[in-house]
Amino acid sequence: MVNKIEVRDLNCYYNKRCVLESLTINVIQNEILSIIGPANSGKTTFLRTLNRMNDLDATYCRKGEIYLDGEHIFNMNMENLRKRISMLFAMPIPLPMTIYENIVYAPKRLGLITRKSDQDAIVEQALRDASLWDEVKDRLNTSAMKISGGQQQRLCIARILAVNPEVILFDEPCSGLDPISTAKVEESMIELKEKYTIVLVTNNVKQASRVGDKTAFFLMGKLVEIDETDKLFVSPKEKQTENYITGRFG
Ligand SMILES: Nc1ncnc2c1ncn2[C@@H]1O[C@H](COP(=O)(O)OP(=O)(O)OP(=O)(O)O)[C@@H](O)[C@H]1O
Numbered sequence: 001m002v003n004k005i006e007v008r009d010l011n012c013y014y015n016k017r018c019v020l021e022s023l024t025i026n027v028i029q030n031e032i033l034s035i036i037g038p039a040n041s042g043k044t045t046f047l048r049t050l051n052r053m054n055d056l057d058a059t060y061c062r063k064g065e066i067y068l069d070g071e072h073i074f075n076m077n078m079e080n081l082r083k084r085i086s087m088l089f090a091m092p093i094p095l096p097m098t099i100y101e102n103i104v105y106a107p108k109r110l111g112l113i114t115r116k117s118d119q120d121a122i123v124e125q126a127l128r129d130a131s132l133w134d135e136v137k138d139r140l141n142t143s144a145m146k147i148s149g150g151q152q153q154r155l156c157i158a159r160i161l162a163v164n165p166e167v168i169l170f171d172e173p174c175s176g177l178d179p180i181s182t183a184k185v186e187e188s189m190i191e192l193k194e195k196y197t198i199v200l201v202t203n204n205v206k207q208a209s210r211v212g213d214k215t216a217f218f219l220m221g222k223l224v225e226i227d228e229t230d231k232l233f234v235s236p237k238e239k240q241t242e243n244y245i246t247g248r249f250g
């Protein structure tokens with residue numbers, strides 16, 4: 001088991017108010033780490049800190065260390081870091097262009113595509129890896145706005161894959177999706193971990209239990225517990241975790 005990301009004593013603040021406290025956690029390569037916890041527990045702040053999305057927010061500050069493959073992310077070039085750690089937001093919206101153009105947009109901008117033949121191959125691979133190829137292969141030139149919400153969600157995953165990141169951060173990727181679309185996104189996440197390392201923030205405790213190799217429970221800015229998913233759900237060590245996963249919270 002190789003640590004892809006190591007977080008050491010991380011504290012995050014907005015307007016000097018601490019919203020994430022003394023967080024030490026590892027994310028293991030080619031695993032899915034699920035993060036669960038009630039609203040305002042710091043889950044999104046954690047993801048945004050991992051790819052330095054909050055760095056431009058003047059009210060935000062942080063202390064502590066985060067390493068990607070042993071390299072300190074706060075010393076890295078930002079564009080390089082974001083290529084390696086990509087984030088998919090809750091309810092992402094495709095660009096108002098064709099399915100094909102949506103996928104090639106970022107790789108083109110980053111200079112990753114030089115030949116048209118490479119381009120077709122990248123589009124096909126990204127759509128296959130996002131489990132969407134079979135559904136859209138005959139209409140790559142139709143507008144991305146004309147496919148279903150669940151398909152748009154997987155298209156946004158394909159857009160990320162086209163840039164070939166190492167880590168993918170998902171922030172509530174299935175909010176607003178029906179159970180069948182949710183199941184498809186979950187299936188593609190499980191397939192993706194062969195190639196990528198995944199951190200999945202979810203409000204859906206059952207989703208964490210279905211797809212996470214490990215699950216972490218955050219509460220009011222603190223990591224209450226992290227364990228193998230099977231252990232955490234069958235025999236949580238902390239009473240607060242037990243209350244949360246059994247829906248007896250609050
Ligand atoms: N940009 C911001 N400016 C000020 N405070 C913020 C900002 N973003 C988040 N917060 C505060 O930080 C705390 C943690 O928020 P965060 O969004 O990380 O929680 P969360 O666990 O993702 O919640 P949810 O489940 O509702 O998405 C909350 O108290 C929130 O109000």
Ligand SMILES: [Mg+2]
Pocket residue numbers: 043044045171
């Ligand atoms: Mg959030």
